[in-house]
Amino acid sequence: MPDGNVPFERRVVRPASREPMHVETSEYVYDGSRTTRPAPGTTWADAPCPALRADAAGAVVDVNAAAGALLPTARPRAPLADAVPAWLADAHRRFVTATRPTDGERRFGMVRGELAGRSFEARPTPAAAGEVVWWLVDDTELRLAEKALRTEQERTAFLAEASSTLLTSLNVDRCMEVTAELAARHLADAAVVVAPAARRHYPVAYAGPGGVVRRRSVHADPAAVPGLSEALQGFPPVPSRWIDPSLLPEWAVPEGLSQPVGSVVVTPLPGHGVPAGAVVLLRRDDHRAFDESEEVFARLFAARAGAALSAARLYAEQASITDTLMRDLxxxxxxxxxxxxxxxxxxxxxxxxxxxxxxxxxxxxxxxxxxxxxxxxxxxxxxxxxxxxxxxxxxxxxxxxxxxxxxxxxxxxxxxxxxxxxxxxxxxxxxxxxxxxxxxxxxxxxxxxxxxxxxxxxxxxxxxxxxxxxxxxxxxxxxxxxxxxxxxxxxxxxxxxxxxxxxxxxxxxxxxxxxxxxxxxxxxxxxxxxxxxxxxxxxxxxxxxxxxxxxxxxxxxxxAPRTTHLSAVDGHTRGRFTA
Amino acid sequence: MTALSPSGFTVTVETAPRGVSLRLAGELDLDTADDLVDAVRGQLTGPGRDEVCLDCADLTSCDSSGLAALLMARRLTAAAGVGLRLADRPPHLTRMLEITGTLEHLTEPYPLGEPEAGARESHGPHPGAG
The missing domain is CATH 3.60.40.10 (PPM-type phosphatase domain)
Structure with missing residues (x-):
């Protein structure tokens, strides 16, 4: 004990510096300005977590300061339906009529909903006389973090899937199809993969919303699609480019899109020193446009697809050279x-x-x-x-x-x-x-x-x-x-x-x-x-x-044949044979 | 100096009475042929360098790429006016050189028609060489 003269008083232990506070022996630690107020734990009025007490009939009994700020209409005796959102009022009704589990399950009756634009978890605890105290825990940040984590997990899984699917084939056509299909399934409503020209024709793979992939050879000027020429040159690397959907030529839009195109991004597929092509991502106008994180993600995907495509292309070129040389051999x-x-x-x-x-x-x-x-x-x-x-x-x-x-x-x-x-x-x-x-x-x-x-x-x-x-x-x-x-x-x-x-x-x-x-x-x-x-x-x-x-x-x-034609001059007479 | 290659072919350089001796050990093949050529190329000049001797006693095998490397060694030494000697040839190597008709070419005592060949022959052992 630091001071034996004040055995019962709860002391504030406040370090001189702004280092984190620490507990010494059994003393409580709390804000210094409130040392004269009743000990915490004996009242809920100043709890930082919003809390609301309601009776079995569905009326507000009391709110603490935090809940009062969050729910301005929640005054004593106000019906819950007027004081709190419907999801909480419903949960209260269910809770007071429900039979509690015998094992005292801690999450019993817990609900989650939105309040003042944030997400809350509401946990009920039974109080005296059939009253219920609802503790409201703001879990907005947690939910956002969980959602971001889930998105990242999905994206990582997708990239892993993309890499392994793309790398199973050294066939250029197949690689283009897989790229278009994956892009349409995970990044957009439809995707168009354009490969560098072969004899002035551009091999193109289309994937629509149904996952159907079509390939065509297009005789067209890539300059008609803004950013496509640059993306196809491969070097210097160009960023993805947003373009106006109305500028898209007909050949660049896959069949089967039930709605007009609302947003379009052209992303280059970077190869190993050789341009691997470009992917055009399209979304319907009734779907959300691409946001920045999706665009970054599309680039990560494009890097993998580009690597696979250029490996397939290099292999195809080498195989064709070897074939040409070996054919005569x-x-x-x-x-x-x-x-x-x-x-x-x-x-x-x-x-x-x-x-x-x-x-x-x-x-x-x-x-x-x-x-x-x-x-x-x-x-x-x-x-x-x-x-x-x-x-x-x-x-x-x-x-x-x-x-x-x-x-x-x-x-x-x-x-x-x-x-x-x-x-x-x-x-x-x-x-x-x-x-x-x-x-x-x-x-x-x-x-x-x-x-x-x-x-x-x-x-x-x-x-x-x-x-x-x-x-x-x-x-x-x-x-x-x-x-x-x-x-x-x-x-x-x-x-x-x-x-x-x-x-x-x-x-x-x-x-x-x-x-x-x-x-x-x-x-x-x-x-x-x-x-x-x-x-x-x-x-x-x-x-x-x-x-x-x-x-x-x-x-x-x-x-020297064992049985042979000795007079085999014209091939028609049978001649004589030796044994 | 011993250059180790992953396949176990080694070239060990030692001084010799008439220049330098490269002790070859292991398999001389497609994967290691360049090691030999590089080693010989690095030993063409030096004081008292009359001869590069390839000590073949520990050469366990030699394939056609290995033979090409020996032929390149012969070409490099001849161009540099240095003799090449294949010492302690194992039977498999001699047999390969006989079949391919290269034994004579690779074991001629010194590049023919080199006027200073005789003069160099008269040099005694290089001092300090062992």
């Missing part, structure tokens, strides 16, 4: 040419960014006695760089076909065309010139830095062609050694890339398929048609890698 389907069977197989690397290194081509000879040229190769590197180099090699070899009688010359010229001071990207390849001659297939084989072709004989023996040479594209000079080989009926020469021999897998998961396994697999292919040889080798290598990462794998089989 697809291996040809092979078949019998001039009495020789050809079959090819290509399994692209699983990972997209690692694709594109292997290739093969067959350039058929012009007549039955002419050589066909088979090229199988492997370009160093992956992805677009490799695809571009592959294309260059295939085109150059095609142009060099007249020199195909001299493999070394073809390789020299190709090397000269490829050597480049910027990089050391190279290719390894096998050239095989193939001609049918006197019932056999005659091969000239040249390896340029590539694994040597394997030949499987009719008896199952497997030989490696004794050709060696240097890779093309880096060294000043290419050296090579060409060998010849003959295939009897049922024998096959296999060209392959190291994607086969270096395929990692097997029972332990990290073992190379290797030359040995390839040779034994091939030994079992004696006598099989070319197609079957390719299928078997591909199947074994695929089984070996399972679903592990692997490089491109390419194989070409050149086979």
């Amino acid at each position: 697809l291996p040809p389907s092979l078949h019998q040419v001039n009495g020789v069977e050809f079959a090819g197989g290509y399994r692209a690397s699983g990972a997209a960014e690692r694709a594109g290194g292997d290739f093969y081509d067959v350039h058929p000879g012009e007549g039955p006695g002419e050589e066909s040229l088979v090229v199988l190769g492997d370009v160093c590197g992956k992805g677009l760089d490799a695809a571009v180099l592959t294309g260059k090699i295939r085109n150059t070899v095609q142009a060099l076909l007249p020199m195909a009688g001299d493999h070394q010359r073809v390789l020299d010229l190709l090397n000269g065309a490829l050597v480049n001071s910027h990089h050391t990207r190279f290719a390894t390849m096998v050239l095989a010139s193939v001609r049918r001659s006197a019932g056999r297939v005659r091969l000239r084989l040249t390896s340029a830095g590539h694994p040597a072709p394997l030949i499987v004989r009719a008896d199952g023996g497997v030989e490696e062609a004794d050709t060696r040479g240097s890779l093309v594209g880096v060294l000043p000079r290419v050296t090579s050694r060409t060998v010849t080989a003959d295939l009897a009926a049922g024998e096959t020469c296999l060209l392959f890339t190291d994607g086969i021999t270096e395929a990692r897998g097997g029972p332990l998961g990290d073992e190379l398929f290797g030359d040995g396994r390839l040779k034994s697999a091939l030994a079992e292919c004696a006598g099989l048609p070319a197609e079957a040889v390719v299928e078997r080798i591909q199947m074994l290598a695929s089984e070996w890698v399972g679903d592990r990462r692997h490089d491109d794998m390419a194989v070409v089989a050149i086979t």
Whole structure:
């Protein structure tokens, strides 16, 4: 106790500074000017919360000062109906007639309503003689805060939904539709998404009140919609712009709006350095116009939609470039040419960014006695760089076909065309010139830095062609050694890339398929048609890698047919067959 | 100096009697090829720099991109008038160089036709090098 001389008096503890007051021991703390008045808690007249006492018959008994200020007509004996709003008078009537819950539920009889433009919670407490005291608690700020919180929660949920929905698709059209639909559902009555022009036409997606989305290509001048041209340029960023609905051209208004357009905002969709488009938000004239917080929110949405749209657009452009380049790189389907069977197989690397290194081509000879040229190769590197180099090699070899009688010359010229001071990207390849001659297939084989072709004989023996040479594209000079080989009926020469021999897998998961396994697999292919040889080798290598990462794998089989047409000159006579 | 790459390929630079030795360890492939080229490019000049030696003993694998990096190393050293040597080649590397016909090119003792080649050969071990 600070002072033992005043044991009963309630003291005011007032710090010298304006720091918050604090309670010492059991003393009450209250306003200093009222120390002489009765202790608080013994009267309700000066309670800061408005309070009103009414009797069971529905008349005012008494009000405290705060209630008197709030309800000027609430005088003693005035009927409640005249003194307080109807919602409170009704609540009083219900409360005095109701049976109270036995558990004394604290919120029993509590009501909420408006009074003098603010929101109040009215809590009844029973008093003596059937009277009721109504305590009025102003909860306006709380209600506003709750409403703001709910709005924010809804907006956050919406933005999260928008992001996840938008990012599920890398398809530009789909992204536009989703943007329009989400905007119409959450931001406005209708929305129009305008993408940057493609060949002077603007792709447009409309979403109306019913959530129906339509797409159109509009040939129009975006300058007709104020702010749209600027928004479509994407840079510099422009703020959303309010426009007069009467200025909207017909194409910019979605169908299905039952009321005239009352308010319009044009918001740019910011992309990653590339303009992603703009969204036009429309509200009917019987609905509220956009307020500032909604406009800010629309911008947050636009940022997400713009990011998704521009990602989709960049992806589409890249995919289209890759498609264009890769279309020419697809291996040809092979078949019998001039009495020789050809079959090819290509399994692209699983990972997209690692694709594109292997290739093969067959350039058929012009007549039955002419050589066909088979090229199988492997370009160093992956992805677009490799695809571009592959294309260059295939085109150059095609142009060099007249020199195909001299493999070394073809390789020299190709090397000269490829050597480049910027990089050391190279290719390894096998050239095989193939001609049918006197019932056999005659091969000239040249390896340029590539694994040597394997030949499987009719008896199952497997030989490696004794050709060696240097890779093309880096060294000043290419050296090579060409060998010849003959295939009897049922024998096959296999060209392959190291994607086969270096395929990692097997029972332990990290073992190379290797030359040995390839040779034994091939030994079992004696006598099989070319197609079957390719299928078997591909199947074994695929089984070996399972679903592990692997490089491109390419194989070409050149086979002397087992049953063949010896006098196949015109293709009509049946001729003789060999076994 | 050891440059660590996420895939575990490392280049360790050490002084050597005739210049510098780069000890290569790990997998030389598409992801690490540039590390080798950058390391070699950074070692082309220096006092008594006659040779860049690539110590390949700990090279666990080398793919076509790795070979392209070796070819680039050869091109860079030749242009700078410095020799390139691939020391302690593991069998898989020698085999790859043989198949691709690059063994001779990459292991020629010194750029042919360089007049000062013989003169440099006569230098003794660089003092203080180890």
